[in-house]
Amino acid sequence: MVQRGQKYIWAAMLIMVMAVLAACGTNDNAASGNASQTENAAASSTPDGNTPAATDSTGGDEGGTRTVTGEFGDVEIPAHPQRIAGIYVEDYLKALGVTPVVQWYHPSWGKQDYLGLDVPEFDITGSMEALLDQNPDLIILDGGADQAAYENYSKVAPTYRLPEAVLQDSRLMLAAIADALGVPEKAESVLAEYDAKVADGKVKLQQAIGQEKVAVIRLNVADKSFALFGVKNRYTGVIYDQFGLTPVDMAAEMTEYQSIISEEVIPELGADHIIVFPDNGEWDSADNQDALSILDGPLWKNIPAVKNGKIYKMERSHWQSGAITANSMKLDDLLKAIVK
Structure with missing residues (x-):
């Protein structure tokens, strides 16, 4: 009887030990899981307040979205x-x-x-x-x-x-x-360089021509009409609001991007400087050369810009773009044409 009682006691003690070990294991797993969830939550938040980038099912950044x-x-x-x-x-x-x-x-x-x-x-x-x-x-x-x-x-x-x-x-x-x-930092770098260039160029243009008036005209080759670009034009408005040039009165008063004008209106613009480019192709193409002959007509001869050799034929593709590289190239063109 004594031996049988001792066996029961030892069995009960063994069961209690196993229960304690199982409970410890469960608590360790729960703690590990909570720590993992905390780390994931911290990783998914961004200090700058931007929408956090999601990741794909593999968790790799290359497959993430935002x-x-x-x-x-x-x-x-x-x-x-x-x-x-x-x-x-x-x-x-x-x-x-x-x-x-x-x-x-x-x-x-x-x-x-x-x-x-x-x-x-x-x-x-x-x-x-x-x-x-x-x-x-x-x-x-x-x-x-x-x-x-x-x-x-x-x-x-x-x-x-x-x-x-x-x-x-x-x-x-x-x-x-x-x-x-x-890559927002790349934009900051490009803009810093661009702004420094514009600030320097603006001073040089102001010293060269002051308040002399400028007109930007596109020659529409097919019908040989002219488009005067206004100060709000997304392609060329930059030469006024950033480079500091003075528009002719008609361009300054325009609320639309451009206005189709007849050849007879050109002398009335009172432009001291005229920038002109074709709507498509290069100046040396046959069609553009034919259209360019208009500029040698009698109506143009008494225009101040023409008489003083201040009509500038520009390359059309970057003058018909308002993007950052194109604008930088426009400034280069103006400095080369105007600043002596």
């Missing part, structure tokens, strides 16, 4: 896009050190030749198949795309249409694109 707010609402885009199509905005991509997968092209307008991109052309009047073939993982659009176009592009890849509020200022556009790409 949300940006465009003109037509929020869109989820890759956190680290590798193949970017920038329709109308290749200039900004190149300034940020990014080579786009395509360059937009329009049969009537050509493309932005000044960028010198060696990538396939994408005819924006044609099929989306050509863009789909390049397998972009992000598409960025400017104001040239309405909601219907945006939705079509969105079928190809995640698409960020820049907010309307940034489209009038190349600085804001550059910053918005850099933010979408996750």
Whole structure:
């Protein structure tokens, strides 16, 4: 009987020890799980208040996404896009050190030749198949795309249409694109260099011509008409509001981007300096040479700018772009033409 009682006592003690060990193991697992959850929560929050980047099912950063707010609402885009199509905005991509997968092209307008991109052309009047073939993982659009176009592009890849509020200022556009790409510091560097160049150039232009009046005219080759660009023009308004040049009165009073004017109006502009470029192609093309002969006509001879040799024939592609690289090139052109 004594031996049997001792056996029961030892068995009871063994059961109690096993229960204690099991409880400790459970508590250790729970503590480990809580610590892991705390670390994950800390990693998913961002001190700058931006929307945190999500990660894919593997947890790798390369597959992560983030949300940006465009003109037509929020869109989820890759956190680290590798193949970017920038329709109308290749200039900004190149300034940020990014080579786009395509360059937009329009049969009537050509493309932005000044960028010198060696990538396939994408005819924006044609099929989306050509863009789909390049397998972009992000598409960025400017104001040239309405909601219907945006939705079509969105079928190809995640698409960020820049907010309307940034489209009038190349600085804001550059910053918005850099933010979408996750490289805001690159925009800051580009803008610092650009602003320093503009500040220096503005002083030199002011010293050279003071308040002499400037007109920017596009020669529409097909019908040999003229478009006077106003101060609000997204392509050339920069020469007034950033470079400090003085517009002719008609351009200063314009609320629209441009106004089609007859040849007879040109002398009435009172321009001391005229900047002119064709709507498409190079000046030495046959069509443009024929259109250029208009500038030798009798109506032009008494214009102050013509009499004084201050009519400047410019390359059309960067003068018909309001992007950051194009604007820098416009300043170079003006300094070369005006500052002696």
